[in-house]
Amino acid sequence: MDLEQLFNDNKEQSIEGRYLTLESIEPLLNKLNTNNQLSVIGESVLKKPIYSYQIGQGKTKILLWSQMHGNESTTTKALFDFLNVLRNGSVLAAELLDTFTFYCIPILNPDGAKTYTRVNANEVDLNRDSQNLTQPESRVLRAVFDSFQPDFCFNLHDQRTIFGVDSTGQPATVSFLAPSYNEEREINESRLKAINLIAGINNVLQQYIPGQVGRFDDSFNLNCIGDTFQALGAPTLLFEAGHFREDYQREKTRKYIFMALVSSFTILSENDIVDNGIDKYLNIPQNKVVFYDFLYKNVKLNYDGIEKITNFAAQYKEELIEDKLFFNAYFVEIGDLEGYYGHFEYDAKEAEYKDEYGGFPKLNQKADFYLGNSAKFVNGLIKK
Known part of the structure; x- marks a missing residue:
């Protein structure tokens, strides 16, 4: 599969740059809503709608959410690029729609997106609120998780330009994590599925950005949403969109996140799970502030x-x-x-x-x- 060409053919041209708000994506969501796939699933602190978009009829259920941190928009762009693939009428689209049901929340934190802040309007980091659920946005995501019962969760984020791939001098353009489910950072069946999938994605990305894929720290924190969902038995992958040289608008990184998403679902649909996934995952160099x-x-x-x-x-x-x-x-x-x-x-x-x-x-x-x-x-x- 020519992932470069696939991206070029399906890139959503109506959104770009780093500042991406609810107002930016609402026209796009309405355009995509050709068969009642769009729903309002809740409201933010400031009463802004939180949207979901559901597509596909496959038995494997995929939950994806982005802009939990309002100023982390790269994965939102890539998510819309991927939705364009699902709607392009291709053989690939038909296979994915037949295999998966995708439940997408493109901006979980619309208030933070508007003010370009990590936190929500109550100045709470939603990714530290998965246990207490003090915020309406946190409760929306947890309600979706409980009702949808996903087979895989994709927790989509950006990371700062300070991160490199260990001490190689290469920027961490894309980083991944299979979050821990306990303090001992043990590997159970759920976490192993996420680890094996990340190992497969890394194999693909190394063809495009060799040496620029990192592994995020797996210290356990049950207040983080990924750790919570992993502990609840749903294989969860953290995506971190990082820096590519001279790409502060993250339009190049957007492409590699898109490639990672497409690769994830082709690997799963073809059951193309890597051998020795744990070793290959652990051999991905860790992120380092360098x-x-x-x-x-x-x-x-x-x-x-x-x-x-x-x-x-x-x-x-x-x-x-x-x-x-x-x-x-x-x-x-x-x-x-x-x-x-x-x-x-x-x-x-x-x-x-x-x-x-x-x-x-x-x-x-x-x-x-x-x-x-x-x-x-x-x-x-x-x-x-």
């Missing part, structure tokens, strides 16, 4: 008249201003920074740092500065 957005090396800094050659780093803050998302770079670290990488790296070759405030970058200061007499940096990037 990246900054910007890393400047061998810079001459002036500490009250004392010169020092060192490194410093800057990181984007994603700031929503009048419903537009801006990536603004600020200084976050100064020092040796051994073992860290930058998605953008610049060797100053001992050029002197200057800015309008003096000769020293201050933490949380906007990354606008000069290195030497000719290199001007605006919002972290060199201005040509």
Whole structure:
């Protein structure tokens, strides 16, 4: 199967970028609602509708939800791309619809999506509310789980640009986790199904992004929804959409999440389960915090008249201003920074740092500065 071509043919062109709200997807949902597949299954704190979209008539039931964290939209885009595959009339679509019933919640946290925040309108992280169920969005998801009784759960998220694949210098473009179901992180039948499936997905993705697939930490926390659903006996996969170089809008990562979704269901439908899945899963390198957005090396800094050659780093803050998302770079670290990488790296070759405030970058200061007499940096990037 040519997954690149499949993505190009089915990419949903009406949505793009990082800021994706309920208002962004409602016209699309209504367009897809050709046979009463769309339902309102609850309301957010601010009384925004939470939608589900159900399609397929197969006996294997798949529950997928995205934007549990409102500012994590990449998997929502990929989910709509995948729904386009299911509706394109192809042989693949017919096979998947005959094998599976898909129950999708494309934005579980519409209030957080609107304000571009991780939390909901009550400032609660829904992914830490699976036991107490204090929030209406958490109760909606749990009610769906109890009534639908899925055979597999797909918990769809984004992760920050700080994560790399162990210490390889490669960004963790896509990461996975088969969540633990107990403190001992044991592997039972349910978790093994998720592990084997992730191992199969990784085999596929290595053909497209070799060395850029990571494995998320599996520390047990029953307050997390994935751990809860795994403990309740439903094989659960955590997807984490991460960074691909120069892809801050995550349109390339979107493609790889799409590939992972398609691969998941072709593997399951063909019963193409990998051998030695546990070993292959554990051989996926773990995520590690090793990246900054910007890393400047061998810079001459002036500490009250004392010169020092060192490194410093800057990181984007994603700031929503009048419903537009801006990536603004600020200084976050100064020092040796051994073992860290930058998605953008610049060797100053001992050029002197200057800015309008003096000769020293201050933490949380906007990354606008000069290195030497000719290199001007605006919002972290060199201005040509």
